[in-house]
Amino acid sequence: MRINHLIIVLFLTVLTACKTNSEEKIDVVTIKEDVAFLADDKLEGRQTGTDGEKAAAKYIAERFEDLGLKAEGTKGYLQTFSFKPKTDPHQEVNYIIKDGDSTITGTNVIGFLDNQAENTIIIGAHYDHLGYGAEGSLFRGDTKEIHNGADDNASGVAVLLNLAQKLKSANKGNNYLFMAFSGEEMGLLGSNYFTKNPTIDLSKANFMLNMDMVGRLKQDSTLAVYGVGTSPILKQVVKANNSNFKIIQNESGVGPSDHTSFYNSDIPVLHFFTGQHEDYHKPSDDNQKLNYEGMETISSYIFDIISDLDDNGKLPFRKTKNETEEVPRFKVGLGVIPDYLFDGKGMRIDGISEDKPAQKAGLKKGDIVVKLGDSLVIDLMSYMRVLSTFDTGDKTKVIVKRGDAEVEKDIEF
Missing domain, CATH: 2.30.42.10 (PDZ domain)
Known part of the structure; x- marks a missing residue:
């Protein structure tokens, strides 16, 4: 009798545990929560090389780990790069590896979703901003104020993390490399460094998707998509998967964001952008001004584009006219x-x-x-x-x- 009673108790205990585990909800971090952390005053504007930038990098690395991404930096999820700031805007950046009085060290954060596929899609967004008002700030006040960069570019990083969550269990035709770049505001330094020092075989890179300032979708739902001319199929795919936006297409693969570094490495690119606004590069670019529903819709749209291209193999690269030269x-x-x-x-x-x-x-x-x-x-x-x-x-x-x-x-x- 005691043995039978013990078996029943153990059975009920296991049954209850199974029920609890099956009903337990898996915590999913929202786009709004990611933006709230990255655009908080505690990070002091995430300027490259600062403690705020390092705290943001640590947060993104932990999010990558929680999402089950493999570390693909040079030290865990991180890829650091040291450089001397340019004194001439037309000179090449001088990447160095030894410490010096004028040396700044930035950090890329890199996670890999390995589907054992032949090719890899690169999904990127920069996470650095202007600190207390570095060069490029449009703030004209008398005091230094934190530039939180909620739209520029906590918004892009939050959408990147949302896409990583979606892609964990879908679209196995490619691997995915998720990259949060630093040094963008100082001249696309992090993405430029990565393309010169890649942690994967770039010859296997299928195409690159970049999100920079995707947090201010306006009432008319206008979304700019740049780089549609960098592979023959991209115009068609951008149009075919759209049911929510007024799309403004631009063929050029060159622009003032990190996709340019990959275009210059002969990789097809698409860059997503919801437009300029009065808070651009000012302390007023804060998280309460973002259109979070719009960001969710943009994430779903990019996911649909990836899904459409899942079985297309490696996309051919095509040079485009450099409109910035004009x-x-x-x-x-x-x-x-x-x-x-x-x-x-x-x-x-x-x-x-x-x-x-x-x-x-x-x-x-x-x-x-x-x-x-x-x-x-x-x-x-x-x-x-x-x-x-x-x-x-x-x-x-x-x-x-x-x-x-x-x-x-x-x-x-």
Whole structure:
């Protein structure tokens, strides 16, 4: 009787334990939670080489480990790179490995999902930002303030981590290398270093996906996708999987973010971007301003693109026209943030800088510049060409479309 009773007790104990384990929920970290950590004041803006950057790298490495990714850095998940900051913006960065007074050490964070496949898709986003207002800050206040970089680029890292969660159990036709880069704000340094010192065989890299500033999806759901010309199938795939966005496509594989480093290594790329805004490179780029539902939708869209290409094998690479070489040099500025996603006639203003010609003339966010001086403005490129003809002290007129009306203002550069 005692033996039978003991067997029953053990059976019930095991049954209860099994039931508890089956009903236990697996904690999934949300996009919002990842952004909240990375854009917190405690990380002091995640400037490359600082304690805040190291804390962010540690967090991302722990997230990679929790997601079951294999460490693929040079020391666990981490790949450090040391360099001397450039004194000339046109010179090549000088990567070094010995300590020096002017040496900065940045850290890439790299995790690998091994599906025993022939090729590997690289999914990347930079996590560094401007600290208390490093070079590139547009803040004009008298005091130093933390630049948290919620959109730029905690948003991209959070979407990257969300994609890693999705891809753990889907799409086995490729391996996946997830990379969080540092040094982007200082000139794409982390991604550039990786392509020169890769921890995988880059000849097996299928294509690279980059998310930089994907946290401010606007009401019209406009999403820019750059690099669609870097492989013949990409235009079709970007269009075929879209049911939620107004897509602005750009063929070039060259741009001011980390995908450029991989394009320059002859790897097809796609870069996703929800547009500029008035908080860009300012302390006001905080997490409460992000569109988290939009970020979830973007993550699902990128996942669908990956799924569509899962059985396509290795994509062929194609060179594209470098549109940045056509951008004219300026002696003056209007003091506006262009709406890079606007595809209508003219140049729509997405933000106004304080104490600059546009603000002094009474231009407003949402105005569409249709004429500057004697020249018509039909798009962003024509606006830049016209602007490059003016010098300091010049006076002219600007015509903007404001609602249904055209408004003329005097401008002094």
